[in-house]
Amino acid sequence: MGNARIIVLYITVCCIAFVTSKVIISVLLYKRWKRKHSIYKDSFSGGKMVMFTSPMMQSLNSDALLKKATRLSNKDVIGSGGHGTVYRLTVDGSVAFAVKRLNRGSADQDRGFERELEAMGDIKHRNIVTLHGYYTAPHYNLLIYELMPNGSLDAYLHGRLKEKKLLDWPSRYKIAVGAARGIAYLHHDCIPHIIHRDIKSSNILLDQNMEARVSDFGLATLMEPDKTHVSTFVAGTFGYLAPEYFDTGRATAKGDVYSFGVVLLELLTGKRPSDEAFIEEGTRLVTWVKAVVLEKKEEHVLDSSLECCSLDEVNNVFSIATMCLESEPSKRPTMAEVLKMLEQIKSDKLVKES
Numbered sequence: 039m040g041n042a043r044i045i046v047l048y049i050t051v052c053c054i055a056f057v058t059s060k061v062i063i064s065v066l067l068y069k070r071w072k073r074k075h076s077i078y079k080d081s082f083s084g085g086k087m088v089m090f091t092s093p094m095m096q097s098l099n100s101d102a103l104l105k106k107a108t109r110l111s112n113k114d115v116i117g118s119g120g121h122g123t124v125y126r127l128t129v130d131g132s133v134a135f136a137v138k139r140l141n142r143g144s145a146d147q148d149r150g151f152e153r154e155l156e157a158m159g160d161i162k163h164r165n166i167v168t169l170h171g172y173y174t175a176p177h178y179n180l181l182i183y184e185l186m187p188n189g190s191l192d193a194y195l196h197g198r199l200k201e202k203k204l205l206d207w208p209s210r211y212k213i214a215v216g217a218a219r220g221i222a223y224l225h226h227d228c229i230p231h232i233i234h235r236d237i238k239s240s241n242i243l244l245d246q247n248m249e250a251r252v253s254d255f256g257l258a259t260l261m262e263p264d265k266t267h268v269s270t271f272v273a274g275t276f277g278y279l280a281p282e283y284f285d286t287g288r289a290t291a292k293g294d295v296y297s298f299g300v301v302l303l304e305l306l307t308g309k310r311p312s313d314e315a316f317i318e319e320g321t322r323l324v325t326w327v328k329a330v331v332l333e334k335k336e337e338h339v340l341d342s343s344l345e346c347c348s349l350d351e352v353n354n355v356f357s358i359a360t361m362c363l364e365s366e367p368s369k370r371p372t373m374a375e376v377l378k379m380l381e382q383i384k385s386d387k388l389v390k391e392s
């Protein structure tokens with residue numbers, strides 16, 4: 039009898055300790071979550087805005103931000119893409135954001151959507167566009183990003199000629215290294231690892247120092263929130279997709295490496311993968327460049343607006359691009375290896391010069 043009492047007492051103490059620890063952990067997690075977020079309710083539209091705490095956000099007039107975010111108009115549009123329209127939003131006359139408006143999926147996707155955004159908001163890296171917050175309303179969602187004053191690499195390379203001329207070889211090399219660093223961070227340093235699934239020049243934005251910032255990561259998953267980071271949902275953009283994606287429909291890190299190889303070719307040749315000339319000739323940017331690299335005639339496909347650049351450096355980037363573009367995914371380097379090879383080009387140059 040004595041023993042039975044001791045066992046009952048023991049079980050009771052264990053249960054109480056278990057429940058108490060659960061409650062304490064939940065309270066601590068909630069407090070941590072509260073510290074990281076500010077929530078603003080919009081009684082007019084029934085929407086909710088969540089801003090991730092940062093020194094910049096703390097000094098901001100949140101009422102003005104909420105009001106402006108819900109009243110964006112056509113005159114604020116800075117671009118549009120497959121996922122929605124992007125607007126410029128300025129608060130307090132100085133702080134500017136890029137706000138992406140997404141048309142809303144079904145209401146039961148809400149939690150998955152918010153969880154994905156919370157994970158995106160945690161990612162802070164000098165080569166990744168920061169997500170400052172989001173807004174959810176019954177008919178649409180807004181993603182609030184930091185504004186990249188120099189727009190996208192796509193606009194620079196394929197926009198007006200004047201802009202393209204501004205992209206000399208050192209700037210292009212710096213953009214290649216920065217973008218590789220951002221993608222390598224998503225692949226290797228984020229837990230869980232993140233596959234971007236839509237690497238392309240319009241998703242590489244340029245900050246005030248023309249440093250590359252990868253954007254739109256997680257968006258493919260976000261628009262299909264029930265899926266994990268690897269999914270059979272068809273995402274990505276024609277011209278950048280790895281060949282195996284068409285067979286398997288599975289997004290992989292090596293698929294991102296392939297797409298990054300296409301971006302390297304864009305930087306080197308100044309041509310879009312969907313350039314009409316390729317379609318007319320029944321070829322593709324990748325096939326065209328691979329043939330030229332094999333014949334060691336890289337200078338023939340080099341962007342004509344690139345003057346006085348080091349052919350050694352250019353040829354090295356061509357060979358890194360061809361490694362990324364191997365048809366067999368296992369033969370492609372990892373993104374960490376791509377970054378290392380790109381960085382090595384400048385270190386080799388410094389050694390030669392000294």
Ligand SMILES: Nc1ncnc2c1ncn2[C@@H]1O[C@H](COP(=O)(O)OP(=O)(O)OP(=O)(O)O)[C@@H](O)[C@H]1O
Pocket residue numbers: 116117118119120121122123124136138167183184185186187189190192193236240241243253254
């Ligand atoms: N944070 C930002 N800062 C400045 N401009 C941006 C920002 N995000 C997007 N843009 C601009 O808006 C344009 C459209 O972006 P968006 O991501 O919606 O489409 P996309 O990348 O061109 O295509 P898709 O939606 O198919 O990926 C970009 O090309 C860029 O010029």
